[in-house]
């Protein structure tokens with residue numbers, strides 16, 4: 001059998017946890033091989049081993065049939081293994097070409113020849129259908145295009161094996177389609193791909209085979225064409241998963257959040273959000289749908305107080321909070337699951353229990369007479385860890401940095417929901433979560449609503465918006481296109497609204 005990569009019986013232990021416990025993954029030449037597993041199952045660890053960032057405690061790695069020790073990422077690069085990370089590693093003010101040749105040419109003592117490099121980038125771009133402009137500046141191009149720059153960077157360095165780590169998490173639906181085409185072009189040209197993703201639909205759309213791991217162990221490798229989404233989900237979590245949440249119609253009451261004529265600027269546009277008006281009531285979930293960059297980030301920054309408003313008014317329980325400080329808004333009962341968990345959600349070097357009290361540490365029972373009540377803090381953290389299934393090596397005292405991405409996310413969601421805010425703002429709450437965790441988080445959002453609280457859900461996933469919300473407000477280019485009842489709309493109608501077509505305008 002023609003395998004480009006074989007990882008055989010890999011074991012890797014961290015304090016308190018066996019992240020990889022006898023994992024075997026064999027990648028055939030020219031295939032797209034999905035790697036599927038719950039949050040914390042050990043996918044990133046396995047890929048870090050392949051990329052030379054960790055050495056395995058046990059097991060063998062073969063590249064093109066030859067046993068190899070991959071002691072650092074440079075060795076991985078030399079062996080033709082490249083990785084597109086979730087967080088791009090690009091220098092914003094530099095051009096595409098400058099970013100791609102950064103570090104490479106000078107080390108070999110060659111003169112920097114931008115033009116030759118740009119030409120090669122153009123050729124690669126054409127050959128694989130990437131459409132990358134070698135002279136564009138990174139800060140001026142979309143997230144989807146930045147990802148393509150990362151792909152060209154690997155091709156430029158002659159990578160044969162490409163690892164994609166949750167590549168679609170940051171992309172729009174159109175960009176996802178384009179990326180899938182690109183991945184197919186890549187394998188047609190002889191490259192081999194490992195795709196880490198939680199999205200079963202995407203596995204069905206592009207992958208040839210799929211290896212499923214659970215709690216550090218290989219469960220099996222399946223042919224994707226012969227395996228249904230439900231079967232893959234069940235292999236992964238060890239039980240059946242329902243893909244649609246059970247939800248009764250909401251019974252909205254008084255207005256909790258009232259936004260009137262809100263305009264917001266951002267670093268690039270004076271009117272990133274234009275005269276936006278919306279009420280969110282107790283006992284309802286309002287979804288904000290929109291393609292990334294259409295004003296949702298600014299709207300949330302306005303409500304939470306992270307960015308000053310240009311004009312307009314925000315009222316919470318009838319009181320004007322437009323000029324209130326962030327901390328005071330939290331005290332009044334506004335909870336926020338932020339979009340960027342590492343920048344705004346967590347202090348990575350603090351433990352789980354310290355992160356669980358960031359907003360309330362000075363209040364009883366966590367603080368008494370100016371001293372922290374360690375016992376109360378521990379109990380609170382343990383409750384969240386248990387309810388939200390936050391997996392870590394050492395429980396409440398694990399540094400948050402050591403948690404897998406999905407488990408960091410579950411910890412933030414747990415913290416915000418358990419604070420029981422009157423208004424919960426959830427921005428992309430399930431990004432990076434496995435299907436089992438998504439099912440649970442959706443249930444908790446609906447329970448929060450059913451307790452009579454208001455929920456504002458911002459998501460790029462139309463499925464999520466449609467399944468969880470009661471009403472949906474659609475944003476396009478900073479403007480409210482319309483508000484529809486979730487029960488009376490569908491993906492088609494929302495898709496048109498996302499493009500700016502108002503309800504009733506039609507396309508006939």
Ligand SMILES: Nc1ncnc2c1ncn2[C@@H]1O[C@H](COP(=O)(O)OP(=O)(O)OP(=O)(O)O)[C@@H](O)[C@H]1O
Nearest residue numbers: 014019039040041042043044045402403404405406
């Ligand atoms: N550097 C580290 N130190 C300590 N523990 C770690 C470290 N890296 C990972 N772990 C632990 O190893 C386990 C596997 O984590 P890993 O990041 O590989 O999971 P994953 O499958 O990629 O999860 P996700 O889907 O959430 O990204 C987790 O329990 C995590 O807490």
